[in-house]
Amino acid sequence: MKQLDWLLRDCLNAATGERVQIGIRDGKIAFMEAGAGEGSTVSASHKADNELDASEYTAMPGLIETHIHLDKAFLTERMPGEAADLKEAISMTAELKSGYSPEDILSRSRKLLDRASRFGVTRMRTQVEIDPVLRLMSWHSAVELKKEYEGKLDLQLVAFPQEGIFWQPGTAQLLEEAAREGADAIGGVPYNDRDSLEHLEYVFRLAESFGLPVDLHLDFSDDPEQLAILDVISLTKKYGLQGRVAVGHLTSLGSAELDTAKRIAAEMAEADIHVFTLPATDLYLNGRQDTCRIRRGLTPVRALLDAGVNVCFGSNNVRNAFTPFGTGDPLDIALLLAQTAHMGSAREARLLADMCTTNAARALGSRGTKGLFPGEPADLVLVKADGILDVIYDRPRERLVWKSGERIY
Ligand SMILES: [Zn+2]
CATH class of the missing domain: 2.30.40.10 (Urease, subunit C, domain 1)
Incomplete structure (x- = not known):
């Protein structure tokens, strides 16, 4: 041999x-x-x-980054100030888009990819923005990076309509083009469109027609009534996408009564929906309206894990309006989650390691589980x-x- x-x-x-x-x-x-x-x-x-x-x-x-935005990394110097909340972070960042060029997106993305790779990230799923302003500029940059980093880091690309689909005419056609050009998953952001269910139904239909998984930004608020997750559970079953749907944030569920959260977590486990908790952003942007007993703004990690949901974590953003800090090291996020989701035992330290390796591999539908x-x-x-x-x-x-x-x- x-x-x-x-x-x-x-x-x-x-x-x-x-x-x-x-x-x-x-x-x-x-x-x-x-x-x-x-x-x-x-x-x-x-x-x-x-x-x-x-x-x-x-x-x-090898470490796995499940949820990151390369195309809007390192934007803090261009911002007019600090974002007061999620809505302002979205609008502030949208303003900056007209100043992007392919070279600009590539150079900021490479800076983050190189850092992550040195930290030991060998697989990454990135959310790539598609909208009527950028059209496919960011998408084509990401396709180029996927080739460029082959052999160093496997990059999965999510076609992500950050500004919504239906109140941004033309976005649906662009998403379909990205799906044809080799998207690894279809993204969505139902809280930033004219109708949440209409948005979700479109995303699931598109994913089904291209045989792709779904990876959503979902229920990113402190409002316990914002539970689009219930529609996601139904649609996952309807389209037979069990094990192929992931949701990022899901922080509204953390504001729900524990019994409600547990019941929904059990339904999510049954539909095999993966959760990407994004603590650096969630802790930073949520809880802003609370004047006392300020909520942490995280998804209920413990209830989800207890129900058998595959919970992983991601960096989400590095140095922009959503998250003005960050390094791109998954182990930094692991420690942050240990501190904020009450995960201090040795068993939980091993679980945190699984959450950015084997469990993340399962969520990304990739080998190495x-x-x-x-x-x-x-x-x-x-x-x-x-x-x-x-x-x-x-x-x-x-x-x-x-x-x-x-x-x-
Ligand atoms: Zn995100």
């Missing part, structure tokens, strides 16, 4: 806490063997082109840390990254 491309000796497996030897061959994990040290049978019996003493590192599958396992793609990151708690709480920046068996950092 051909010798290994890489042998990573004595790293800690983030999922189990055990010392392991990891062999990589032809872009895949060839073996994982528990056991440490020089005398390990694996180390003795396998020859590798490259060998690394990884005893100071913790190994994880088993994580570090023989036969799985060799997308992995070694973090200079002594186990999973140090990974999540310290987020060390010293990381070694492999994509499809090639070391890229």
Whole structure:
């Protein structure tokens, strides 16, 4: 048998806490063997082109960014001031769009992609804005980036009508064009259109006709009555899209009475709808009207997890009106979620790691749902840390990254 491309000796497996030897061959994990040290049978019996003493590192599958806006990253310097709420963040950002050019979108996007890649992100789903002002400018830039980053980071593109569909004539045709040009999912934002249900029905019909999954911005408010999720559950069942629908934000559910939230969470689990909580934005923009007992503005993470919903998290935005901060490191968001969704145990630290690796892979319908396992793609990151708690709480920046068996950092 051909010798290994890489042998990573004595790293800690983030999922189990055990010392392991990891062999990589032809872009895949060839073996994982528990056991440490020089005398390990694996180390003795396998020859590798490259060998690394990884005893100071913790190994994880490549990180997955589930929800990010590359095309509106790094806009803070162009903003006239701070946005007072979601509505103002949307209108402020829409104003800036007429100043975009393909070069501008590409350079801001690359800045974020390069950072994320260095942090160990090997897969990413990005929401690409399509509207009558930009038309397909952002879309074509994203298609170019998807090719450019091949071999470094798999990029999934969501055709996203940020300004609505029906009160922006021409948007529907542009979305259909993007779907024909290889969209990986159809996006939607029912709270920013003339009629929420009309918007959702259009998105589901379009997704069905192209055989694509749905990835929505949904119920992004503190209003417990804003529950478009109920329509999404019905439409998911109607179109047989169980397991292929994801919703970002879903913060209104966090303001609902717990019994209501639990009942809806159970229905979501049954329809296998994935949730992308976006805490950096949700904590920042929600709760603005509360004058006391200010709400955190998050989706009810615990109730959703308890019901069996696949909850993942994303960065959403980096340095713009929606989120004036951020790094593009999923581990930063993991820590933020640990702190704000009451996830402080060692078991929950491992769950947070799954939420940006194996569970995220399932939500994105991509391979690698088993994580570090023989036969799985060799997308992995070694973090200079002594186990999973140090990974999540310290987020060390010293990381070694492999994509499809090639070391890229
Ligand atoms: Zn978003």
